Amino acid sequence: MWALIALLLLATMDKPILSLHPPWTTIFKGERVTLRCDGYHPLLLELRPISTLWYLGHLLLPSHKKSIEVQTPGVYRCQTRGAPVSDPIHLSVSNDWLILQVPYAMVFEGEQLVIRCRGWYDKVVYKLHYYKDGHVMRYFQSSANYTIPHAQASDSGHYQCSGTLRIPVESTPMFSAKVVVTIQELFASPVLKVVHKPESRSGGGVTLRCETSLHPQKRDTPLQFSFYKYSRPVRRFDWGAEYTVPETETEDLESYWCEAATVARSVRKRSPWLQLSGKGSFSSTSSITTRAPVPAAISKNPISKPLSFRKPPDPRSVPSITSAPNSTLTRTLASMPSIPTPGPTACTPLTSLGQSTYSLKSNMDLFLQEMQLLKGLLRQVVLELKEPHTVLGLRGIPEIPILDLGVSPATPEV
Structure with a gap:
C-alpha cells in the first residue's frame, strides 16, 4: 500500500530547477560559476542521505550538495531523489578577447532579453556594435548591455558583438563568436x-x-x-x-x-x-463565392444574339425602302442575282432583317453609281451633238468624221 502511494507521488513530481550564477552560458577560461539544484528533497532515514545527483554529460559527479562550483565546459544536469532529471544547461568556456553572453534560461515572448558583450576579464569595450543575423542592431561608445524590453519571436537569430580594447593602446576591431538566441513561444495562436x-x-x-x-x-x-x-x-x-x-x-x-x-x-x-x-x-x-454566369449579351456568336428591345428608328429620319421605285430601278433590282440568306432560326428575327437590309443597301449603292455613269455619258453625247468642234478641241485629240444624224443642215463635213 505504502509502495503504491510512493510510486504515485514520484510520478506526479516535477523536474528540479537548475540555475546558473552569474546567469551567463559563456565564461572566460579560468573563471568559475555556481550551479544550484532546487527541487523536492525527501527526508529519508539513512546514515548518509543522498539528496542531489549531478551529471556532466553522462558522467556522475561526486558531489551531492544542492550547489556546486564548476569551470569545465559541457552539459550539466541535476536530479533529486526519485524525481526526473532537470533540464540541461550548456556551459561554454572561451579564450577570446571578446565573448557574447546570453541568459542560460529560456526567454519567452513578452519577457526581457539582455545580451552582454564582455571584454577579457572585464576590460572596457569601446566602439561597441551589436549584430543580429549580420545586421547592426545597436551602437554604444563603451561597454553596455543590449536590452530588449519585450522580446518577440522575431527577435530570435544569431547574435554577435564587436569592439576595440586598450591593451595598452586601442586595438583594431575584434569580433566575438556568434551565439544563437531563441525566443520561446508563450502560448499558441488561438x-x-x-x-x-x-x-x-x-x-x-x-x-x-x-x-x-x-x-x-x-x-x-x-x-x-x-x-x-x-x-x-x-x-x-x-x-x-x-x-x-x-x-x-x-x-x-x-x-x-x-x-x-x-x-x-x-x-x-x-x-x-x-x-x-x-x-x-x-x-x-x-x-x-460562386462566380455569376456569363450573360448571353456578351457572346461573340452573332447568330446567338438576344432579341433587341430598343425603340425602332423614326421613319422620318431614315429613307423608306418600301416607296414605289421607278421603272429603271425596278428592272435593275430584278436583274441582280439574289443573295442567299440563312434559313430562319428560332428567336433571331432581327438578325435576318439586318442581313437583308445590308444586302439591299449594297445593291442601291451599286445602282446609284451606274446611274451617275450613265448620266455623264448622256451629257457628253448631247454636248458633242451641239458643239462637236469645241468638244473635240477640249479633248486635245484629232478630229474624226461625224455621222450625219440630221440634227442641223449646216453641219460642216470633214
Missing part, C-alpha cells in the same frame, strides 16, 4: 470554435470559445480574451474564454475572431476568421 451546448443554457444563441495552450513551463500565466465581429469588438478583454452570440444576430452570415493576450498586453495573438452561417439565411458561403 483558434475560435463553436461550442455545442443545449439551447436552455445558451439561450438560443451560438457559443464561441477562444482556445489556446500555454507552454508547460508557463502554464500558470494568466490570459485574457477579447471577441470581435468583423472589426468591431463585441466583448473587450476579460477572463472569460467564451462568448455567446445573441440569437438575434445568428440569422445572417457573420464573421467573428478572438484575441488572447497577457495581462500587461506584452503578447497579443489573434485567431483566424470564423464565419457563422445563419439559421434563417437562404444563402450559404458557397453561393456567395
